[in-house]
Amino acid sequence: MHWVSDILVVLLASAAVGVCRYVSGDRFWRENATELWRRRPFAIAIVGAYLLIALMDSISWVDPASDANALTSGKPRTIIDRLFVPETFTEASYSAPLASVAFYGGQPLLHPGAHLLGTDLLGRDVVYRTLKGVRVALLIGGLTSLVVIPIALLFGVSAGYFGRRIDDAVFFAMTVLASVPTLLLLIALIMVLGKGTVQVCVALGVTGWVHFCRIARGETLKLRETDFIAAARALGVRDGTIIRRHILPNIAHLVIITFALSFTALVLSETILSYLGIGLDGSWGQMIDQARNELSRTPVIWWNLTGASIALFTLVLAVNMIADAMRDVIDPRTRREG
Amino acid sequence: MAAYFLRRIGYGVITLLGVLLLLFVLFFAVTDPDDIARKAVGERARPEVYAQWKTNHGYDKPLIINTGATGAGRFTDTLLAEHYRRMLTFDFGRSDADDSPISRRLREGALPSLGITVPLFVMGLVVSVAVALFVAFFRETYIDRVVLVLCMLTMSVAGLLYIIAGQYLVGQLLRWFPISGFDPNPAVVARFLALPVLVGVLSGFGADTRFYRTIFLEEIGRDYVRTARAKGCGDARVMVRHVLRNALIPILTNVVVQIPFLFTGALLLESFFGIPGLGALTVEAIQGNDFSTLRTMVYLGALLFIAGQILTDISYALADPRVRLG
Numbered sequence: 001m002h003w004v005s006d007i008l009v010v011l012l013a014s015a016a017v018g019v020c021r022y023v024s025g026d027r028f029w030r031e032n033a034t035e036l037w038r039r040r041p042f043a044i045a046i047v048g049a050y051l052l053i054a055l056m057d058s059i060s061w062v063d064p065a066s067d068a069n070a071l072t073s074g075k076p077r078t079i080i081d082r083l084f085v086p087e088t089f090t091e092a093s094y095s096a097p098l099a100s101v102a103f104y105g106g107q108p109l110l111h112p113g114a115h116l117l118g119t120d121l122l123g124r125d126v127v128y129r130t131l132k133g134v135r136v137a138l139l140i141g142g143l144t145s146l147v148v149i150p151i152a153l154l155f156g157v158s159a160g161y162f163g164r165r166i167d168d169a170v171f172f173a174m175t176v177l178a179s180v181p182t183l184l185l186l187i188a189l190i191m192v193l194g195k196g197t198v199q200v201c202v203a204l205g206v207t208g209w210v211h212f213c214r215i216a217r218g219e220t221l222k223l224r225e226t227d228f229i230a231a232a233r234a235l236g237v238r239d240g241t242i243i244r245r246h247i248l249p250n251i252a253h254l255v256i257i258t259f260a261l262s263f264t265a266l267v268l269s270e271t272i273l274s275y276l277g278i279g280l281d282g283s284w285g286q287m288i289d290q291a292r293n294e295l296s297r298t299p300v301i302w303w304n305l306t307g308a309s310i311a312l313f314t315l316v317l318a319v320n321m322i323a324d325a326m327r328d329v330i331d332p333r334t335r336r337e338g
Numbered sequence: 339m340a341a342y343f344l345r346r347i348g349y350g351v352i353t354l355l356g357v358l359l360l361l362f363v364l365f366f367a368v369t370d371p372d373d374i375a376r377k378a379v380g381e382r383a384r385p386e387v388y389a390q391w392k393t394n395h396g397y398d399k400p401l402i403i404n405t406g407a408t409g410a411g412r413f414t415d416t417l418l419a420e421h422y423r424r425m426l427t428f429d430f431g432r433s434d435a436d437d438s439p440i441s442r443r444l445r446e447g448a449l450p451s452l453g454i455t456v457p458l459f460v461m462g463l464v465v466s467v468a469v470a471l472f473v474a475f476f477r478e479t480y481i482d483r484v485v486l487v488l489c490m491l492t493m494s495v496a497g498l499l500y501i502i503a504g505q506y507l508v509g510q511l512l513r514w515f516p517i518s519g520f521d522p523n524p525a526v527v528a529r530f531l532a533l534p535v536l537v538g539v540l541s542g543f544g545a546d547t548r549f550y551r552t553i554f555l556e557e558i559g560r561d562y563v564r565t566a567r568a569k570g571c572g573d574a575r576v577m578v579r580h581v582l583r584n585a586l587i588p589i590l591t592n593v594v595v596q597i598p599f600l601f602t603g604a605l606l607l608e609s610f611f612g613i614p615g616l617g618a619l620t621v622e623a624i625q626g627n628d629f630s631t632l633r634t635m636v637y638l639g640a641l642l643f644i645a646g647q648i649l650t651d652i653s654y655a656l657a658d659p660r661v662r663l664g
Contacts, residue, residue, distance in 0.1 A: 175349075176356035179647075181639040183605060187624055188636050192364045264494070271496040272606060276624050288498055295506045309499050317494035324490070 009058045032329050040325045046318040050134050056080050057135040084128040091115070091123035097303050118303040120290070130307040133284040137315060139197065140270050140280065141263035144204045149255060152209040156216025157243055157251070161224055170213065177210045183272065190278045200273065200280055204266055215258055219251045253330040260323035264316045271312070284308035339655070346651050350644045355422075357640040362421050365633050371397035371417070374629050378434055395630065396420060396431055425637050435628035443619055443631070444638075448601060450520055451615030454531055454608065455600040458538040463593060466543055470550035474558060475577050485547070493544035501610045504537040518612035534611040538604060550589065557585045587657050594650040598642030 023029040037044060060076040091110055094103035100112035109115075117126035159170035177185070189203035223229060223246075232242050274285030287308035294301035371392065379391045392398040399417045424431065430440040473485045509517035515533040557563070558581055566580050601616070608617035616635065623631035 172353075172356060175353050176360055179353055179357050179640045179643050180360070180636055181599070181643060184620070184632075184636045184639045187620075188361075188364055188632060191624065191627075191629070191632065192369050268496050271498045275498055275606065276621060278624070285496070285498070288496065288502070292502055295502065296510065305499075305502065309496070312496055312499075313494050316496075317490065320490055320494055 035329045043318040043321040054135040054138045091119045095119045117307045126307045130311045136283040141266040144201045148205045148209045152212030156213040157220050160217040160220025284312045430634045434630045435626040447616040457535050462539045466546035470547045474554035489544035497541045500541045520613045534607045553585050553588045557581045595646045598646040
């Protein structure tokens with residue numbers, strides 16, 4: 001089934017190309033994108049690097065049967081797997097960064113001086129595990145948001161635009177979901193649905209769509225009363241066309257900013273889920289959780305915690321900074337020359 | 339005014355009924371009660387033990403329609419009706435994991451939870467409002483920029499890492515406070531609570547300060563500030579007497595919502611620092627597949643949130659005459 005994720009990657013990549021073409025074709029978006037790049041080149045480059053790593057870890061293929069290595073043949077492996085060869089690039093247990101002997105016992109290592117950030121309890125290379133976590137993090141934040149945004153837009157915009165019964169129903173659903181504390185609802189959903197990537201993403205989606213929906217509804221309510229919508233209606237434009245041509249482009253900037261902010265919230269909340277034992281396999285949250293007891297040993301084992309924390313911190317910080325800059329750039333009230 | 343409050347409370351009740359429906363779907367319809375029972379008594383238990391457990395824990399009725407009963411019993415003698423009746427009368431029954439009465443555990447956990455959440459709430463509020471006011475006073479200077487960068491940095495660290503790092507640095511390296519534990523004796527309880535409160539304040543600092551700063555900046559741009567300046571008010575006086583007082587309304591609405599949650603405790607902090615509160619109880623329920631306790635906690639959380647919303651709206655109406663008259 002490994003090719004499912006390959007197809008998904010191709011679809012996402014072509015969607016990204018499509019968005020890029022649209023952005024370069026529209027004057028408003030082109031200018032904002034240029035301005036954003038001018039203000040936050042480093043943050044954008046960092047996010048780009050993460051995306052590249054995740055991409056390299058998403059495309060996998062099986063080597064032909066003639067593969068001589070019995071450990072790796074027959075299994076789909078990604079580019080990252082091929083770079084590190086985790087099947088053989090391991091030790092017996094802990095080893096310090098760049099050490100040449102094992103952390104306990106002092107036996108010589110199989111790969112002395114090769115583990116940049118040492119190895120964990122099971123002897124796995126920490127750099128490799130950290131890089132594998134990139135894909136999981138982007139999956140949690142990105143895929144969940146990509147599923148949630150269209151649904152939230154559909155409900156939010158139709159509630160705001162059509163009003164009356166639809167609005168009442170959507171608003172009630174929103175109030176009910178918003179009444180349950182997010183973390184508790186998330187936990188309840190995962191316990192009920194079971195563990196696993198899809199289940200966790202669904203649970204995050206159910207708790208996350210309310211926020212998007214509320215923003216879309218509020219903004220649509222405001223737009224509905226504007227003169228240009230009234231003009232479009234007077235000209236006999238159909239509802240669907242008004243929504244597509246006039247309302248959606250006018251709430252797009254809010255959607256993007258909310259996406260960036262919810263992305264960081266999702267990635268951070270996964271660490272809490274990992275602590276509770278319901279997180280995703282191979283995530284940074286799990287690495288941090290597993291590293292909990294390593295700090296109380298003497299000498300301290302710090303590299304496992306450091307690898308995951310720095311990777312997580314850098315990604316969240318970069319996205320936070322881009323989101324902030326994006327808000328300043330797009331909102332004309334806060335846009336100042338700086 | 340009274341009509342507004344009544345309408346507001348009425349909508350709160352309807353929302354609560356909706357939450358109960360959501361909980362029913364999650365915990366009874368999606369999760370099979372048979373599964374819960376099997377997990378609790380074990381796969382190979384005798385059928386009568388299994389049936390007895392289901393009766394004791396109230397899982398032995400049909401979901402929505404009882405075909406065995408007659409008359410009104412068809413709809414009242416079901417899990418759905420039972421669920422509503424028990425939750426609305428605060429009859430939470432027994433824990434699925436260890437058979438202890440849930441209401442007793444709730445009573446026992448409330449005090450330790452308040453012990454950590456109240457200091458955390460008060461200190462967090464004071465620190466972030468004070469820093470936000472300070473930063474808003476020095477807006478557009480390097481002080482403002484430095485604090486904003488600090489906020490951004492502290493916001494980007496996972497909450498879990500704060501706890502782990504705090505336990506390591508303060509508890510293990512510096513040995514200022516115990517790493518974890520709790521003692522209800524008021525003379526020593528502060529030693530146990532100091533570290534979790536410190537960690538909690540730090541992890542909420544960035545987002546709160548930025549939020550309050552935005553509120554202050556919005557108020558600073560208003561006309562009354564210009565009027566105050568024009569009549570000769572000093573900068574400090576404008577900030578404290580005019581801006582702070584007017585900003586209290588939006589701050590109030592943000593703060594009142596949080597008050598009910600003080601009772602449900604802090605999930606991570608409690609379980610990490612060994613404080614036997616309601617947050618730790620929830621974590622225990624998650625790890626022990628204790629559905630009835632988790633269900634109760636979710637219900638209480640929602641109930642308190644709805645109460646908080648109503649409180650906010652009422653206090654908002656009392657504080658701001660425009661809402662009251664409008």
